[in-house]
Amino acid sequence: xxxxxxxxxxSRGNPGPAGYGAVVFSADRAEVLAEAKExxxxxxxxxxxxxxxxxxxxxAAGLGAxxxxxxxxxxxVVEQMAGRWKVKHPDLIPLHTRxxxxxxxxxxxxxxxxxxxxxxxxxxxxNQAMDAAANPTVGKPAAANPAAAKPAAERPAAPAEKxxxxxxxxxxxxxxxxxxxxxxxxxQTELSVQRRYSGRGNxxxxxxxxxQAESAARYLARRGGIAAVISSPLxxxxxxxxxxxxxxxxxxxxxxxxxxxxxxxxxGLTFTEAAExxxxxxxxxxxxxxxxxxxxxxxxxVQQRVLAARDRIIAEHGGTTVLVVSHxxxxxTLLRLALDAGPAILYRLHLDLASLSIAEFYGDGPASVRLxxxxxxx
Numbered sequence: 001x002x003x004x005x006x007x008x009x010x011s012r013g014n015p016g017p018a019g020y021g022a023v024v025f026s027a028d029r030a031e032v033l034a035e036a037k038e039x040x041x042x043x044x045x046x047x048x049x050x051x052x053x054x055x056x057x058x059x060a061a062g063l064g065a066x067x068x069x070x071x072x073x074x075x076x077v078v079e080q081m082a083g084r085w086k087v088k089h090p091d092l093i094p095l096h097t098r099x100x101x102x103x104x105x106x107x108x109x110x111x112x113x114x115x116x117x118x119x120x121x122x123x124x125x126x127n128q129a130m131d132a133a134a135n136p137t138v139g140k141p142a143a144a145n146p147a148a149a150k151p152a153a154e155r156p157a158a159p160a161e162k163x164x165x166x167x168x169x170x171x172x173x174x175x176x177x178x179x180x181x182x183x184x185x186x187x188q189t190e191l192s193v194q195r196r197y198s199g200r201g202n203x204x205x206x207x208x209x210x211x212q213a214e215s216a217a218r219y220l221a222r223r224g225g226i227a228a229v230i231s232s233p234l235x236x237x238x239x240x241x242x243x244x245x246x247x248x249x250x251x252x253x254x255x256x257x258x259x260x261x262x263x264x265x266x267x268g269l270t271f272t273e274a275a276e277x278x279x280x281x282x283x284x285x286x287x288x289x290x291x292x293x294x295x296x297x298x299x300x301x302v303q304q305r306v307l308a309a310r311d312r313i314i315a316e317h318g319g320t321t322v323l324v325v326s327h328x329x330x331x332x333t334l335l336r337l338a339l340d341a342g343p344a345i346l347y348r349l350h351l352d353l354a355s356l357s358i359a360e361f362y363g364d365g366p367a368s369v370r371l372x373x374x375x376x377x378x
Contacts, residue, residue, distance in 0.1 A: 002027035002067040005056035006114075008122035009048025009074075010130055017133035018043035020052030021125020024059045027069075034059040037125040038176040039133035049074040050095035051177075052126060053081070054319065057102040057109075058177050061225065062370070066107045073116040073123075082111045098227065098320055105225035177319040178360035178368075181310075182226065183331045184244070184323060186236040187212035187354045196270050199263035199296070205239045212354035212378055213243040219356075219377035220323060221247035227320035230313060232258040232327060240354070241325035248323075257309035260327035264296025289343040299329065299346055306333040314361055334359055338367040354378060 004027060009020035018041065024034040036055040040048060053072065060068050072078055079085040080096060081103070087096045103109045116123060187209030191198035205213060220226065221244070230253045231241035238252065245252045266274040275282045278294060285291040289299035309330075313322055324334070332349050338359035339345065351357065351373050358371040 001063065001065050002069070003033060003060050003063065003065040004029055005053075005060055005068055005070045006119055006122040007049070007052035007056040007070065007072050008116075008119055008126040009045065009050070009052040010123075010126050011043055011045045011048055012130055012134060013042075015042050015044045017041070017130055018045075018048040019126055019129020019131075019133050020048045020055060021122045021127075021129055022052050022056030022059060023121045023125065024056060024063060024065075032121075033063055035125060036176070037129040039129045041133060044091065046074070046076060046089070047091055047095065048126070049077045050092060050099060052122065053077055053099050054095065054102060055177050056122075057099060058180075058319075061102060061105055068103075068106050068109045070109060070111045071114045071119065072111070073114055073119045075113050078111045078113045101227050101320070102225050105223050176363050178362045179314045179318050180321040180358060180360045180370075181313070181334060182220070182321060182323045183334055183357040183359060184216055184220075184240065184325045185328060185331055185351050185353060185355050186232075186234075186240040186325060187216075189236050191268065192353060194270070196268050197263040197266045197274065199260045199267050200234075201267055202235050204235050209236070209353070210239065210243075213240040215377050216240070216354050216356065217243040217247045220244050224248075225321050226250070226323050228253065228317050229323045229325070230255050230258070231325040232260065232330070234259055234327075237325045237327065241323070244323055244325070255309050255312070257305040257312075258324065258326040258330050261299065261302050261329045262295075262297035263293050265294040266296065286347065289346065299333075299343070302329050303333050303336075306330045307337065310334060310337060310361070314363075318363065331357060335369055335372065338369045340367070349373075 004025040005022065007022040009018065011018035019037065019039045021037040023032060025031065026033060036059055040051055049072065053070065080087050081099060087093055187205045189198060189203040189205060189209055191201065191203050193206065226248055229241055229245040229248065229250050231237045233254045233256055241252045269277065285293060292298045328351050331351055332346050335349065335357055336345050338361065352375050356371065356374040359367060359369050361367045
């Protein structure tokens with residue numbers, strides 16, 4: 001799919017109250033596919049312009065675009081993104097890096113400078129955001145618009161003289177650029193072949209598991225746009241993460257909180273063996289997330305540490321795409337947090353080995369799930 005992105009940003013004071021706006025059009029500009037705007041506090045014009053570009057590219061990626069034509073009235077951003085000007089200001093370097101990472105996931109991106117009067121839609125959104133930055137009581141997120149949940153082809157184009165509701169996942173009313181977590185389960189081990197509880201034990205990947213990790217890595221490298229790779233400390237995840245990080249030219253960070261559930265005395269047992277060993281406890285464990293295996297850890301305890309890991313990732317990598325390589329329970333827990341779902345979902349979700357799921361978390365609270373259990377690359 002081909003789309004047109006127009007982005008703008010500004011600051012009243014430079015630096016001063018700042019905001020950005022971005023709009024994604026169909027290739028013929030006949031239809032508005034997505035919009036984004038956000039007040040970003042006190043910042044410079046150039047920072048706000050880059051934030052607008054990042055938001056526009058993020059929206060285009062969420063629509064599944066393959067080719068993007070970017071139009072902006074910032075000569076500096078256009079020339080830097082096109083590679084003709086160097087990025088020297090320290091405030092712009094991380095934003096430029098983030099924009100380049102987002103752009104790398106498309107088949108083709110073209111950057112074109114346009115005069116401000118031809119960038120009126122994005123300019124209008126940016127000014128609304130700047131109004132909100134200057135006066136926090138103005139421009140709060142609008143109530144969710146049911147039309148925003150319809151497929152793009154069914155949504156009418158927004159009239160130029162009326163601002164549209166901000167693009168949001170579903171009907172949440174979220175605004176801004178989300179932190180997108182690509183949740184990759186590790187590849188096969190001998191314990192997974194034998195369908196045994198595999199928690200804090202540390203088996204390596206099998207040959208099949210290494211092949212699964214390589215297939216996932218190639219897919220993620222083609223997809224691109226990944227700013228960081230974070231893994232559970234256990235070997236099966238580290239091997240899976242290392243394969244992806246190598247092709248992405250990134251280092252792997254380890255987060256202890258992303259490790260699998262401690263199954264205690266059930267570690268290495270099959271479902272049947274654990275049920276025969278502790279029949280009443282096992283039955284209760286299968287429906288009560290506060291129940292612990294003998295000497296192990298409850299799913300409620302897992303949620304507390306995974307929540308801490310999620311918050312840490314968002315704080316350190318906010319607004320970017322992060323590859324998180326982990327295990328069944330932590331990944332299910334992150335999906336549960338994104339869905340704001342009850343504990344029963346942990347028992348009903350199925351995640352294959354080396355499968356990919358995607359959850360997005362917005363700075364103003366809402367979240368969404370874009371994908372669960374993709375395995376088409378295997």
